[in-house]
Structures are given as structure tokens and as C-alpha cells.
């Protein structure tokens with residue numbers, strides 16, 4: 001249980017708040033390059049600030065405050081030029097530092113443009129995503145996690161704006177036992193609601209048998225927390241315990257088997273941009289088709305909703321993402337943690353809250369928090385431990401060929417999964 005004051009301290013992300021100050025020390029993905037290829041501007045809200053991301057005609061990326069300094073028109077409608085973004089209303093032109101370069105209606109010799117600058121933030125592209133940094137100088141290096149730089153994979157990116165605070169989403173990742181209930185026992189109930197019987201061959205792929213947790217454990221390591229579990233029938237020699245599953249501080253879950261990240265981007269106190277960034281590998285020794293970073297497809301993951309009678313739309317509940325989304329959103333816009341009753345199985349959540357508090361203090365004391373990279377030599381294909389190392393879980397395409405499109409993570413909606421299904425005739429779960 002946390003006090004109301006502690007709950008505020010861990011959940012408020014605006015400028016000047018303790019958590020907002022810590023979170024501003026990290027880079028966040030705000031768009032896929034393919035989105036800017038389709039439309040060169042994108043409205044972005046990040047850490048409570050309204051911004052516009054753009055790519056100009058020379059290819060330069062910029063992130064500006066959303067409103068034009070002149071008379072506040074939204075720059076989402078801005079016109080990309082060779083050297084910046086031009087406001088649609090009276091044509092003021094801004095470069096990627098926010099400096100105004102031109103004011104067409106003022107006299108050519110006017111010095112007014114040089115005296116106008118709007119807020120602008122650094123952006124960098126990596127692995128098909130555009131990352132933004134809203135914190136203080138010196139700007140840390142954008143971490144080169146292996147997932148973003150590895151070759152010979154096909155990537156796609158699921159996206160959703162989840163209407164709740166980022167912290168309750170992260171806490172889900174420190175809560176291994178929910179998988180046994182929410183993603184297993186509850187799935188059997190969802191199958192019942194959907195009228196699927198246990199004699200349906202697809203039933204057991206969507207709703208595998210419930211395997212209780214015998215043991216859970218957590219270790220802080222240099223990049224975050226490793227969670228471990230032993231399921232009934234397994235031992236500590238199995239990968240789930242021996243290698244574990246890393247949570248990358250402060251806001252990412254390494255996807256099972258090391259095939260990607262689930263990234264939680266704090267939009268404001270009550271909204272989170274969720275990215276399912278997935279690398280689909282081929283079989284060992286197999287080359288997958290080449291894919292340019294700006295062609296990595298995106299797809300939308302739907303939020304849980306009710307039908308006109310106020311009943312859950314159950315077809316959205318037959319996959320991990322739908323189930324997790326439901327859990328996060330129904331905890332409320334900001335979960336009232338002072339009403340919680342935590343048990344022994346919540347020890348990972350308690351550890352993560354302590355780590356957040358510790359890192360808030362590191363920043364308050366003038367230090368660099370966990371996962372700050374400043375040495376380029378240490379920032380090369382940063383690898384993470386993964387339970388996939390000892391098994392074959394990374395080879396998603398191969399698994400899909402064998403068994404059809406998975407329902408784990410956002411598999412049900414994944415563009416690449418659906419392409420594979422179309423090629424192989426593998427079954428795809430209904431929307």
C-alpha cells in the first residue's frame with residue numbers, strides 16, 4: 001500500500017514533479033518512421049507537453065511545441081519545407097531548433113524572426129522508430145538496445161493510447177502470477193463466452209492449460225529487474241528461472257524470447273502510448289526478406305469496450321494484449337494505490353516502486369539514473385538476458401508456420417503475423 005502522497009509522487013509526470021524529472025532523463029519513441037512517410041507531421045503528447053513531430057523535405061526530423069508563436073495555430077497542419085516547418089496560417093517558418101527563419105508578412109529587412117524561437121526537442125531515428133528527449137543537457141546517448149539494431153528480422157509495431165497512467169502498466173510486468181489467471185483461467189472463461197468448445201482444435205491454442213506458479217523471484221541487474229518463475233512441472237533449471245525475463249528500467253518489458261520490447265511511453269498523468277515493437281526472426285540460417293526502417297508497418301491494437309447493452313465485447317478478450325489492456329484501464333485513470341491490499345505475490349511490484357524511488361533520489365542528488373548512456377563504446381547492440389536463449393521461442397515465423405498465428409502479446413493484430421498466415425494458410429483469430 002502507498003499513501004496518497006506517495007501515489008502522486010510515483011504517478012505525476014509533468015515538468016517539475018519528482019517522477020516527471022526522473023522520466024525526462026530518458027528517450028521515448030513517439031512515432032514510427034513509416035507514419036511520417038504516410039504523413040510528414042504527427043501530433044505528439046509526451047510527459048504532459050503538446051508537440052508536433054515533422055520531417056522536412058530535406059529529411060531532417062524536428063519536434064516543436066504544438067502552437068505557432070504568432071497566433072497559436074496548431075503546427076500539425078504545418079507545411080514541410082527544405083529547412084523546417086511552415087505554419088499554415090501566415091507562413092512563419094521554424095527550423096528543428098525552434099528558431100523562426102521567416103515571416104512572409106513582415107518587411108524583408110525586419111529582425112523580428114531572429115527574436116522568435118519556440119520550444120524544440122532533440123529527436124533521433126533508430127530501428128524504424130523516432131525517439132524524443134525532453135530532459136536537460138547534456139543529452140544522453142539514445143540507447144542502442146540489441147532489439148533495435150539486430151539484422152535479419154522483420155519488424156512491426158503495434159500501437160495504442162491506453163487511457164491510464166503509465167505506472168500501473170509497468171507494474172503488470174512485475175507481476176508474473178497474473179499470467180496464470182488473466183492469460184489462462186480467464187481465457188477459458190472467454191472461450192466459454194465466445195461459445196467455443198473444448199473439442200474445437202483451436203481452443204487449446206487460445207486457451208492453454210493453467211499452470212500454477214510454484215515460485216517467483218526478482219533481481220535488480222544493471223539495466224532493470226529480472227523476473228523469474230518456476231511453473232508447476234518445471235524446475236529451477238528451466239529457462240523461466242535460470243535466465244528469467246528482463247524489465248528494462250524505467251518503461252520497457254523485453255518481449256518473451258528476446259524478440260522485441262513492449263514500451264510504455266508516458267503521455268500525461270492519465271494516458272500512455274503503448275508500443276508492441278516486435279522482431280520476427282526466421283529459422284536459424286534462414287534469411288528473411290529485406291525491410292527498410294521507414295517501411296516497418298504499424299497497426300492499432302484496440303482498447304477493451306462494451307457493447308450497446310453494456311456487456312464486454314468478448315472477442316477483444318481472447319488475447320494477452322486485450323486482457324492486459326482491460327486490467328490496466330479498469331484500475332482507473334490513476335490506480336488509487338492507497339486502497340490496495342498487497343500480498344506476498346506482489347513483491348516484484350514493491351521492489352520496482354523502491355527502485356523508482358531510489359532513482360528519483362539519484363537524480364535529485366545530481367547523478368545519472370539507471371540506463372543513462374554517455375560512452376559511445378558502451379552503447380553498441382546492448383544485449384539483455386532472456387529465457388529465449390536456451391529454447392526456441394525466438395523463431396516466431398517458424399512457430400507460426402507450424403501452429404498458426406499466436407495470441408500472445410499483440411500477435412492477434414500483428415501485420416507480419418497476418419502476412420505469414422496469408423502465405424501459409426495458418427489460422428488467424430477473429431477480431
Ligand code: FES
Pocket residue numbers: 068069070071072073087088089090091092
Ligand atoms: S499563426 Fe502561425 S504564422 Fe500566424
Ligand SMILES: [Fe+2]
Pocket residue numbers: 172178179182183320324
Ligand atoms: Fe499480461
